[in-house]
Amino acid sequence: xxxxxIRILYIDDEEHNLQSFKASFRKQWDITTTISVLxxxxxxxxxxxxxxxxxxxxxxxxxxxFFEKIRDQYPNIIRILITGHTDIGAAIDAINKGEVFRFIDxxxxxxxxxxxxxxxxxxxxxxxxxxxxxxxLQKANEELDKFVYSASHDLRAPLMSVLGIVNLxxxxxxxxxxxxxxxxxxxxxxxxxTFIINVIDYYKNARGVAVITDINFDELITEVQATIQYxxxxxxxxxxxxxxxxxxxxSDVMKLRIIFSxxxxxxxxxxxxSKADPYIxxxxxxxxxxxxxxxxxxxxxxxxxxxxxxFKMFYxxxxxxxxxxxxxxxxxxxxxxxxxxxxxxxxxxEGSIFEIRIPSINK
Amino acid sequence: xxxxxDVILIDDSAFDLFIYEKLLQKSGLTRSVKTFNSAREALQxxxxxxxxxxxxxILLDLQMPDMNGFEFVDSYDNVSDRLKSxxxxxxxxxxxxxxxxxxxxxxxxxxxxxxxxxxxxxLKDRLxxxx
Numbered sequence: 313x314x315x316x317x318i319r320i321l322y323i324d325d326e327e328h329n330l331q332s333f334k335a336s337f338r339k340q341w342d343i344t345t346t347i348s349v350l351x352x353x354x355x356x357x358x359x360x361x362x363x364x365x366x367x368x369x370x371x372x373x374x375x376x377x378f379f380e381k382i383r384d385q386y387p388n389i390i391r392i393l394i395t396g397h398t399d400i401g402a403a404i405d406a407i408n409k410g411e412v413f414r415f416i417d418x419x420x421x422x423x424x425x426x427x428x429x430x431x432x433x434x435x436x437x438x439x440x441x442x443x444x445x446x447x448x449l450q451k452a453n454e455e456l457d458k459f460v461y462s463a464s465h466d467l468r469a470p471l472m473s474v475l476g477i478v479n480l481x482x483x484x485x486x487x488x489x490x491x492x493x494x495x496x497x498x499x500x501x502x503x504x505x506t507f508i509i510n511v512i513d514y515y516k517n518a519r520g521v522a523v524i525t526d527i528n529f530d531e532l533i534t535e536v537q538a539t540i541q542y543x544x545x546x547x548x549x550x551x552x553x554x555x556x557x558x559x560x561x562x563s564d565v566m567k568l569r570i571i572f573s574x575x576x577x578x579x580x581x582x583x584x585x586s587k588a589d590p591y592i593x594x595x596x597x598x599x600x601x602x603x604x605x606x607x608x609x610x611x612x613x614x615x616x617x618x619x620x621x622x623f624k625m626f627y628x629x630x631x632x633x634x635x636x637x638x639x640x641x642x643x644x645x646x647x648x649x650x651x652x653x654x655x656x657x658x659x660x661x662e663g664s665i666f667e668i669r670i671p672s673i674n675k
Numbered sequence: 676x677x678x679x680x681d682v683i684l685i686d687d688s689a690f691d692l693f694i695y696e697k698l699l700q701k702s703g704l705t706r707s708v709k710t711f712n713s714a715r716e717a718l719q720x721x722x723x724x725x726x727x728x729x730x731x732x733i734l735l736d737l738q739m740p741d742m743n744g745f746e747f748v749d750s751y752d753n754v755s756d757r758l759k760s761x762x763x764x765x766x767x768x769x770x771x772x773x774x775x776x777x778x779x780x781x782x783x784x785x786x787x788x789x790x791x792x793x794x795x796x797x798l799k800d801r802l803x804x805x806x
Contacts, residue, residue: 461772465738469688469791472769476694476792483701500690637740 317342318433319360323352323378324367324394329418333365336422341429349378356382361389362436363429365416368395368402376402379411388439390432394418462637463511470504507638513570514642517649522564524673527603529555529596532565536572546580553594561598561672567646568670571605574639575666579609584661602671610663619656679706680802681729685717685747686710686736686767695734695767695793702795704802714739714747721751725758732802734793735785737768737775744768748784765789765801 319342324330330345337343344359346352349372352364364382366375373381379391393406396418406412413435414428474497481493533553540546572594579592587610595606614622623644624637647654652670682705686692692710699705711717714735721728737744744766751764766779769791779788787801 462738464772465770468769468771469691469738472791473688473690473694476691476698479792480694480698480701483698496690496693 318362318429320344320363320365320429321346321352321355321359321361322365323347323349323370323375324365325370326367329367329394333425337425337429349373352378353382356386356389361386363390363392363432365392365394368393368399374402376406376409376411379406380409383411388436390436392416392428392432394420463507466507466638467504470500470507473500510638510642514638514645517567517570517642517646520566522649523566524562525565527561527563527565527568527598529557529561529598529603532568533572533594533596536569536576539573540577540580543580545583547583547590549580549583550589550591551576551594552591553596555594555596557596557598559598559600561600561603563603563650563670563673567650570646571643571668572607574643575607578639579607579611579664582609582611584610584612584663598672600672600674602669605668605670606665607668608663608665613660613662613664614656614658615660619658622656623654680704681706681731682708683717683721683731683733684708684710685714685733685739685744687712687739688736691736691791698793698795702798704795704799714742714744718742718747718750721758721762722754725755728758728761731762733762733764734767734789735764737766737770737779745778745782748782751784759784765798767791767793 317340320337322330322333322343322345324333324345325347327347330347334343334345344355344361346355349366349370352366355361364379366378368375370378375393375395379393382389383391391412392414393402393412394416395402403415406415413432416425416428477493477496477500481490484490484493530553533555537551541551576592576594583590589610591610593606593608595608597604622640624641644654647668647670650670650673652668655667656664657667658664682699684692684695684699686695689712692712696708696710699708711720717733735744735747742750748764751759764785766785766788767790768775768779768788770776776788779785789798789801
């Protein structure tokens, strides 16, 4: 077993039972024992147990009574009752009240106990997994809800703008200004298209199968750069890069492309028009273990209050020419999928530095 | 409708501001059109101009960064009654979300929700009842 051993709490007022149980199983499981139900309650608050075994006949309270008492507070722990007398009444009672998972007869048989505990732990794990899955599903549902809400806005808003321009153009008699309106329609359509491409990227990232290959950062950056340098907002921005590849770094090129493309695009979009020499500097350092990517610009920077929120889905920092707020969310998702990290250092008015660390996928 | 309107447009999209400013100017309904790309700035302006502000019609976008349309209305709730008496707010949005529509309709500070693109004949119609 590579995982943590099963954590068991065993309560029995007869000390020698505890001793022999411990002697038989302490090598494979993490066993805590006590002769007192009061101490058992105390132990429950201190340690996270998977399974509790309790003797039925004990002073103060019976095993079933003890289970009844702790059940609401510790519903996840699997309960097993040990009984020396074939006490049918107690057995029926315990089963009907749903207090126990199994009975173990005294004197117990090694294989039987081992089986009971292994099965109990399987159930424990299945329930935990299910709970985890439920949390994940809930999160996915919430995101989907948010996604549908914002996506419908981001899809509809540019279309309504186009319709508004068309209405305006129809009222216009001067033919020359029609061209101006067409230009506006073009921009609006472009914006819509960018959003659709982003949504597809997001989907590919979230659901697509990762293809792991050797990464050539030089090629990747050149490729991303080529797609954005003809954008009208590119201006006289200067992109420089410094790539230091020591050995083969392997990863999912699709996700890396999403990361570079969104971050560089953002730097392009949030240039500071008051600066004479706008630049983006990209630095990559890669080894067979990891890659460290730094994207630095002298753009508008990100206000401190926005810095921990910009990776949220559809969060748009105050800037008025900002997009839909999906770009950095996609970046964050992609980095998370690659098990990497991203840090921002930014001073409002001066510029931003994004630093990313991603482990190489070697398998 | 026997007098010209003073209108304030609040929308984060420079695009939509341009379109609706032009559309309103061409409609012949307006005396002045003022635009804000930030709801927060618009609110500050209203408060600062309380004395001088003429009767004003506000067309307010919903989805905006920083302060959205509903947040604007929530903050606006705290302005003086005197200022409120000069202002009529219509929400202008492309939303088709039923929760948004409900919320806009039930807000005491929003007269109505108009859908984008702004329909001038419809606006005229609403104003002849509303104002």
